Amino acid sequence: MSTKSICRFLTILLCLLLLTACMTVGREFPVAGVARIEIGKTTRGQIVDLFGTPWRTGIEDGKKVWTYAHYRYGITGQHEARDLVVRFDDQGLVTSYSFSSSVPGEGELR
Numbered sequence: 001m002s003t004k005s006i007c008r009f010l011t012i013l014l015c016l017l018l019l020t021a022c023m024t025v026g027r028e029f030p031v032a033g034v035a036r037i038e039i040g041k042t043t044r045g046q047i048v049d050l051f052g053t054p055w056r057t058g059i060e061d062g063k064k065v066w067t068y069a070h071y072r073y074g075i076t077g078q079h080e081a082r083d084l085v086v087r088f089d090d091q092g093l094v095t096s097y098s099f100s101s102s103v104p105g106e107g108e109l110r
Helices: 003-020 031-036 044-051
Strands: 022-026 056-062 061-075 080-090 094-101
Touching: 031 044, 031 094, 044 061, 044 080
Parallel strands: none
Antiparallel strands: 022 061, 056 061, 061 080, 080 094
């Protein structure tokens, strides 16, 4: 194979890789577990059992907040996004949560 043929092959291969490339941010989590969260009953330990360790943790209004998120973007513009934000009281019980998804039907789990 000539150098010119190798360069042409590598260029085509690189273009194909770029067309199928995607970027992922966060971590996947089991969406089905969202329906099992009960405000005032579900504990931090149970949330870990359902979803694993959170992707991000923080404080909102002085209370602990855990975020589970998974975003997948493709170079062709296709994407999937899922967010679960869980808020806890001082005893470690869920006080509220929000779940959103760009996947059709996933936003209405209950």
